[in-house]
Amino acid sequence: MPSRKFADGEVVRGRWPGSSLYYEVEILSHDSTSQLYTVKYKDGTELELKENDIKPLTSFRQRKSGSTSSSPSRRRGNRSRSRSRSPGRRPPKDARRSASASHQADIKEARREVEVKLTPLVLKPFGNSISRYNGEPEHIERNDVPHKNTQEKFNLLQESSYISTQYSLRPRREEIRLKEMDSKEEKFVTKELAVRTFEVTPIRAKDLEFGGVPGVLLIMFGLPVFLFLLLLMCKQKDPSLLNFPPPLPALYELWETRVFGVCLLWFLIQALFYLLPIGKVVEGTPLIDGRRLKYRLNGFYAFILTSAIIGTCLFQGVEFHYVYRHFLQFTLAATVFCVVLSVYLYMRSLKVPRKDLSPASSGNAVYDFFIGRELNPRIGTFDLKYFCELRPGLIGWVVINLVMLLAEMKIQSRAVPSLAMILVNSFQLLYVVDALWNEEAVLTTMDIIHDGFGFMLAFGDLVWVPFIYSFQAFYLVSHPNEVSWPMASLMIVLKLCGYVIFRGANSQKNAFRKNPSDPKLAHLKTIHTSTGKNLLVSGWWGFVRHPNYLGDLIMALAWSLPCGFNHILPYFYVVYFTMLLVHREARDEYQ
Numbered sequence: 001m002p003s004r005k006f007a008d009g010e011v012v013r014g015r016w017p018g019s020s021l022y023y024e025v026e027i028l029s030h031d032s033t034s035q036l037y038t039v040k041y042k043d044g045t046e047l048e049l050k051e052n053d054i055k056p057l058t059s060f061r062q063r064k065s066g067s068t069s070s071s072p073s074r075r076r077g078n079r080s081r082s083r084s085r086s087p088g089r090r091p092p093k094d095a096r097r098s099a100s101a102s103h104q105a106d107i108k109e110a111r112r113e114v115e116v117k118l119t120p121l122v123l124k125p126f127g128n129s130i131s132r133y134n135g136e137p138e139h140i141e142r143n144d145v146p147h148k149n150t151q152e153k154f155n156l157l158q159e160s161s162y163i164s165t166q167y168s169l170r171p172r173r174e175e176i177r178l179k180e181m182d183s184k185e186e187k188f189v190t191k192e193l194a195v196r197t198f199e200v201t202p203i204r205a206k207d208l209e210f211g212g213v214p215g216v217l218l219i220m221f222g223l224p225v226f227l228f229l230l231l232l233m234c235k236q237k238d239p240s241l242l243n244f245p246p247p248l249p250a251l252y253e254l255w256e257t258r259v260f261g262v263c264l265l266w267f268l269i270q271a272l273f274y275l276l277p278i279g280k281v282v283e284g285t286p287l288i289d290g291r292r293l294k295y296r297l298n299g300f301y302a303f304i305l306t307s308a309i310i311g312t313c314l315f316q317g318v319e320f321h322y323v324y325r326h327f328l329q330f331t332l333a334a335t336v337f338c339v340v341l342s343v344y345l346y347m348r349s350l351k352v353p354r355k356d357l358s359p360a361s362s363g364n365a366v367y368d369f370f371i372g373r374e375l376n377p378r379i380g381t382f383d384l385k386y387f388c389e390l391r392p393g394l395i396g397w398v399v400i401n402l403v404m405l406l407a408e409m410k411i412q413s414r415a416v417p418s419l420a421m422i423l424v425n426s427f428q429l430l431y432v433v434d435a436l437w438n439e440e441a442v443l444t445t446m447d448i449i450h451d452g453f454g455f456m457l458a459f460g461d462l463v464w465v466p467f468i469y470s471f472q473a474f475y476l477v478s479h480p481n482e483v484s485w486p487m488a489s490l491m492i493v494l495k496l497c498g499y500v501i502f503r504g505a506n507s508q509k510n511a512f513r514k515n516p517s518d519p520k521l522a523h524l525k526t527i528h529t530s531t532g533k534n535l536l537v538s539g540w541w542g543f544v545r546h547p548n549y550l551g552d553l554i555m556a557l558a559w560s561l562p563c564g565f566n567h568i569l570p571y572f573y574v575v576y577f578t579m580l581l582v583h584r585e586a587r588d589e590y591q
């Protein structure tokens with residue numbers, strides 16, 4: 001039997017799972033089969049830890065800072081003690097005044113202080129949250145040297161951030177109770193922190209995402225070219241990679257004003273549906289200044305109305321084949337539209353107050369043109385980003401799929417569409433309907449919370465989604481693939497598995513973000529993070545780090561499989577999507 005290093009009843013330090021923080025724990029028992037120790041924290045939480053995650057007390061130096069507590073519960077107690085000593089103990093009303101214009105001089109001075117003294121903690125505004133982990137170790141030393149008033153205020157802010165970096169694991173019910181007790185005061189602290197960090201921290205070049213300016217230039221010029229090449233490749237009889245490059249059409253052949261007019265009409269019809277006073281109005285997550293924007297949820301109605309129009313057009317004998325025949329022209333028209341939209345978005349963003357800028361914006365014109373300068377560009381109540389995220393592109397994708405289904409029947413002289421085409425169409429239809437049905441969920445995605453509205457999302461939403469995501473259907477029109485029923489059943493099962501994981505995880509996350517005290521979530525465990533927010537670490541979110549991405553990837557595979565294995569092209573989506581999600585996961589992890 002393998003020997004054990006620590007005895008029952010021994011007091012040691014246990015590493016907090018997923019962090020580099022050690023708390024004082026008592027060894028309760030040891031399981032010789034799993035080699036896990038059951039340990040108890042001072043607040044009563046019991047966890048199982050590996051031997052590697054346990055250290056003797058003697059291996060830790062006493063911390064210099066004022067906080068000597070080691071367990072989550074003791075730290076909480078300590079927190080109120082330290083607060084009572086600090087200026088932050090003032091009632092919120094008084095404190096709010098300190099952030100007002102009458103203290104501009106203080107702020108200026110503090111700004112200098114922050115730049116010089118608080119550099120280890122790079123706080124950058126992140127969407128509606130308030131600070132951003134800078135990749136440094138989470139354990140932040142506190143500055144105990146007495147300073148002037150302004151420095152003290154920032155110590156308080158730093159302290160609140162320090163407190164936020166400490167993980168806690170307690171049953172969720174208790175967490176909720178404690179949260180309610182503290183929420184008032186925390187709200188004040190984080191709000192003040194938000195306002196100040198937004199003013200004082202310029203974004204450094206190394207913080208730019210997507211490879212900075214060279215990276216975004218490459219994406220902006222490279223992606224449209226890539227998109228056209230992919231579509232041209234697919235038009236070839238043998239779309240093998242060996243047949244690269246495909247024959248290129250003359251540029252003038254790609255432009256057709258009528259097609260551009262159709263795109264414009266499509267956009268305007270969807271905008272009209274968006275403006276209809278049907279569907280409930282909800283509030284988005286709080287902005288940096290505490291405001292919450294209102295959003296109307298009527299995407300699903302827009303989809304129903306669009307289906308009715310498309311149905312009527314079909315009934316009237318409208319030639320949908322026109323879209324297939326002019327597919328490249330449609331792609332170019334949508335790209336031109338998106339460039340014009342991006343220029344408009346950038347120009348208008350130059351006039352908006354700083355508080356309305358996206359936390360992702362940098363001050364560099366090229367980068368900001370790409371990532372979007374303004375967080376929530378609106379014309380009156382018309383929210384351009386929210387509208388584009390779900391309506392013209394996503395509904396357009398379904399319509400394009402239908403066009404491909406009809407084109408397949410026409411070109412291959414079929415009385416009914418192929419099973420492969422039916423599978424692709426229904427899988428993707430389910431995905432779009434799900435997105436529209438759960439429209440509110442989009443309000444908690446990083447696109448809405450963090451990114452501005454610029455070329456990236458305009459191109460992604462209005463060109464990339466409709467013209468790339470419909471690629472499998474486009475492929476099947478000229479490269480038929482027979483799918484047997486047993487294979488089809490396997491693909492359906494795969495799709496449904498992916499969907500259950502995707503929906504389960506997203507719904508759990510949205511419910512949690514909407515109301516962390518939701519009794520339905522009380523059984524779930526959470527950890528506290530340095531952004532001040534909690535993360536779920538059980539349920540779907542205890543299974544893998546990003547269960548929603550996993551489900552999405554499984555679905556992506558399921559809707560590529562009906563295209564068979566003759567060519568790699570239909571699997572491009574799976575490859576791209578994996579890269580996109582790995583990158584998003586890294587961005588999320590960083591934040």
Ligand SMILES: NC(=O)c1ccc[n+]([C@@H]2O[C@H](COP(=O)([O-])OP(=O)(O)OC[C@H]3O[C@@H](n4cnc5c(N)ncnc54)[C@H](OP(=O)(O)O)[C@@H]3O)[C@@H](O)[C@H]2O)c1
Nearest residue numbers: 445446447506509533534535536537541548549552584588
């Ligand atoms: N088809 C496509 O092309 C495509 C592209 C992108 C995304 N998607 C799908 O869209 C959905 C949303 O994607 P997303 O990129 O916005 O990612 P997401 O993971 O849904 O959202 C990121 C946010 O989720 C929160 N979060 C992360 N881990 C959490 C946890 N353990 N507990 C609670 N909250 C947690 C964080 O919120 P806070 O910041 O508030 O902490 C984070 O900012 C996903 O299902 C994804 O697969 C599809």
Ligand SMILES: CC(C)CCC[C@@H](C)[C@H]1CC[C@H]2C3=C(CC[C@]12C)[C@@]1(C)CC[C@H](O)C(C)(C)[C@@H]1CC3
Nearest residue numbers: 219223389390434435442445447456460461464465
């Ligand atoms: C560099 C560019 C090509 C990157 C383009 C990225 C976009 C294509 C995606 C960014 C956010 C994505 C997104 C969906 C579709 C693809 C994006 C616009 C989404 C609307 C798909 C349906 C989901 O249910 C969703 C609503 C959660 C999702 C939101 C994010």
